[in-house]
Amino acid sequence: MxxxxxxxxxxxxxxxxxxxxxxxxxxxxxxxxxxxxxxxxxxxxxxxxxxxxxxxxxxxxxxxxxxxxxxxxxxxxxxxxxxxxxxxxxxxxxxxxxxxxxxxxxxxxxxxxxxxxxxxxxxxxxxxxxxxxxxxxxxxxxxxxxxxxDTSFHQTIPAVNFMYALPYAYYEKYRVRKYGFHGTSHKFVARVGAKLAGLDIDHSKIITCHIGNGGSVTAVWNGRSYDTSMGFSPLDGLVMGTRCGSVDASAITFIGEKEGMSYPEVNAMMNKQSGVLGISGLSSDMRDIDRAYEEGNERAILARDMYYARIKKFIGEYAAEMGGVDLVVFTGGVGENSCEMREAVCSGMEFMGMKFDREANKGARGVDKILSASDSRVKIAVVATNEELVIATDTYNLVK
The missing domain is CATH 3.30.420.40 (ATPase, nucleotide binding domain)
Known part of the structure; x- marks a missing residue:
C-alpha cells in the first residue's frame, strides 16, 4: 500500500x-x-x-x-x-x-x-x-x-503530572494543562531503544530525550508516557534554540511590565528570542554555538552549558519519579549527531548506574547504537527517530 x-x-x-x-x-x-x-x-x-x-x-x-x-x-x-x-x-x-x-x-x-x-x-x-x-x-x-x-502518546500521563497548580476553574473552562509534544518520536525511539537494549517495553523504565532546535524529555514507564518536559505548549521544559524553557513566570511579567510589552510581544520574546539564541546573542543553531564554544566565546559557553544541564536535570527528575531507570535514549537532530552533548549529559551520572562508553560514542551519528559500558546497570542508547514511519504505520493499520 x-x-x-x-x-x-x-x-x-x-x-x-x-x-x-x-x-x-x-x-x-x-x-x-x-x-x-x-x-x-x-x-x-x-x-x-x-x-x-x-x-x-x-x-x-x-x-x-x-x-x-x-x-x-x-x-x-x-x-x-x-x-x-x-x-x-x-x-x-x-x-x-x-x-x-x-x-x-x-x-x-x-x-x-x-x-x-x-x-x-x-x-x-x-x-x-x-x-x-x-x-x-x-x-x-x-x-x-x-x-x-503529537500529543496522543502523552494522554496516558496521570493528572498528578499533567495538572498545573492554578485555579482548577481554568482547567474546567479552558483545558489549561500539560499536553506534551514530540509524542510520535518518543513512542518510536522508546520501542526501538528497548529492543536494542534487550528490554521488555511493557516492563521497563525508559527516559527518551528528543533533542533538537526544539526539545523534550519523556518518562516512559512500561511503554506509556508518564511525564514529559513540554507543557501546555512546546515552550516549557528544556532550554531550546529560541525558546526559554522552564522559567519563573514572575520574571516574564516583570520584564513585560518594565518594557511595556503586549501579550503577543511577550509570547514572541519567550518563543523566538530566547533559548540559546537569547543567551548567546549569536544563533539558535547548536552547530554555530559549538564553533563559538571552541573559540572561547563566553556567552556561547554559557548557552551550551545551560542547554546540556537542563537535559541532565530532567533525566534525574524522571528517574526519581519512576523509582529508577533502565534505559536513556537520545534522538532528534542534536541528540542523534552531537557526541559532545551525549557525553556531557551522561558524565557524572555513575551514582545512578549510568556508565558511559566514550569510545562507542565517538562518531555515532544518525545510527542506532548502545553507548553504555557492558557493566552499566542503566543502558544508554542513541536511536535515529522516524516519525514518518510511525505515521505511515498507523495510517496503514487504520485504513487496512
Missing part, C-alpha cells in the same frame, strides 16, 4: 512516500516544499536512488504545493509511482489533539471540527495541519486520510 505522509507547516510541506506491507516498509521518495505564499516558492523532491529534482516558482497555497508534490511523484523522469491511483491513503502529522485524541484516527467531519476547535491553543500548527487535510480533499478526493497527533 503506497502511503503519502504529510507534515504541513504554516509555509512549508514536508513529505514522504512509503510503500507499506504487513511487516515491512520501503521509502520511495521524500521532499520539502518551502516559501508557500511568498513571491518565489521552492520544491525539493528526492526519489530514492536517483538525483534530486528542484522546482522554483510561486506557490500561493498548500493546495498548489501538494499538487506540485503529486505531479513530481508521477513524473516520467523523477516520479516513483505510475499514477495517483497508487496512493491508497494519506497520513498527516497534527501537532495538537487536546484531550480528544488518545490515538491516531481516520479523518471525518468530526475530526476536522475538533482539530479546528484547538486553534486557540495551537495557533501556529493546527491551522496549517488542517490545511493539509483540506488540500488533499481537493486534489485526491475520496482517498482515506489519517491524522496522527
Amino acid at each position: 503506497v502511503i503519502l505522509v504529510l507534515n504541513c507547516g504554516s509555509s512549508s510541506i514536508k513529505y514522504q512516500v512509503i510503500d507499506m506491507e504487513d511487516a515491512s516498509s520501503k521509502l520511495l521518495a521524500k521532499g520539502l516544499v518551502e516559501r508557500i505564499g511568498q513571491p518565489e516558492g521552492d520544491l525539493t523532491h528526492k526519489p530514492v536512488g536517483r538525483q534530486p529534482y528542484e522546482l522554483h516558482q510561486p506557490i500561493p497555497d498548500h493546495t498548489t504545493g501538494i499538487s506540485l508534490v503529486l505531479k513530481a511523484l508521477t513524473d516520467p523522469e523523477h516520479g516513483v509511482i505510475r499514477s495517483l491511483d497508487e496512493v491508497k491513503a494519506v497520513g498527516h502529522r497534527v501537532a495538537h489533539g487536546g484531550e480528544f485524541f488518545p490515538a491516531s484516527c481516520i479523518v471525518t467531519e468530526d475530526t476536522k471540527a475538533k482539530i479546528r476547535s484547538l486553534f486557540d491553543i495551537a495557533p501556529l500548527h493546527n491551522p496549517a495541519n488542517l490545511e493539509g487535510v483540506l488540500s488533499i480533499e481537493k486534489v485526491l478526493p475520496g482517498v482515506p486520510q489519517v491524522t496522527v497527533f
Whole structure:
C-alpha cells in the first residue's frame, strides 16, 4: 500500500512516500516544499536512488504545493509511482489533539471540527495541519486520510503530572494543562531503544530525550508516557534554540511590565528570542554555538552549558519519579549527531548506574547504537527517530 505522509507547516510541506506491507516498509521518495505564499516558492523532491529534482516558482497555497508534490511523484523522469491511483491513503502529522485524541484516527467531519476547535491553543500548527487535510480533499478526493497527533502518546500521563497548580476553574473552562509534544518520536525511539537494549517495553523504565532546535524529555514507564518536559505548549521544559524553557513566570511579567510589552510581544520574546539564541546573542543553531564554544566565546559557553544541564536535570527528575531507570535514549537532530552533548549529559551520572562508553560514542551519528559500558546497570542508547514511519504505520493499520 503506497502511503503519502504529510507534515504541513504554516509555509512549508514536508513529505514522504512509503510503500507499506504487513511487516515491512520501503521509502520511495521524500521532499520539502518551502516559501508557500511568498513571491518565489521552492520544491525539493528526492526519489530514492536517483538525483534530486528542484522546482522554483510561486506557490500561493498548500493546495498548489501538494499538487506540485503529486505531479513530481508521477513524473516520467523523477516520479516513483505510475499514477495517483497508487496512493491508497494519506497520513498527516497534527501537532495538537487536546484531550480528544488518545490515538491516531481516520479523518471525518468530526475530526476536522475538533482539530479546528484547538486553534486557540495551537495557533501556529493546527491551522496549517488542517490545511493539509483540506488540500488533499481537493486534489485526491475520496482517498482515506489519517491524522496522527503529537500529543496522543502523552494522554496516558496521570493528572498528578499533567495538572498545573492554578485555579482548577481554568482547567474546567479552558483545558489549561500539560499536553506534551514530540509524542510520535518518543513512542518510536522508546520501542526501538528497548529492543536494542534487550528490554521488555511493557516492563521497563525508559527516559527518551528528543533533542533538537526544539526539545523534550519523556518518562516512559512500561511503554506509556508518564511525564514529559513540554507543557501546555512546546515552550516549557528544556532550554531550546529560541525558546526559554522552564522559567519563573514572575520574571516574564516583570520584564513585560518594565518594557511595556503586549501579550503577543511577550509570547514572541519567550518563543523566538530566547533559548540559546537569547543567551548567546549569536544563533539558535547548536552547530554555530559549538564553533563559538571552541573559540572561547563566553556567552556561547554559557548557552551550551545551560542547554546540556537542563537535559541532565530532567533525566534525574524522571528517574526519581519512576523509582529508577533502565534505559536513556537520545534522538532528534542534536541528540542523534552531537557526541559532545551525549557525553556531557551522561558524565557524572555513575551514582545512578549510568556508565558511559566514550569510545562507542565517538562518531555515532544518525545510527542506532548502545553507548553504555557492558557493566552499566542503566543502558544508554542513541536511536535515529522516524516519525514518518510511525505515521505511515498507523495510517496503514487504520485504513487496512
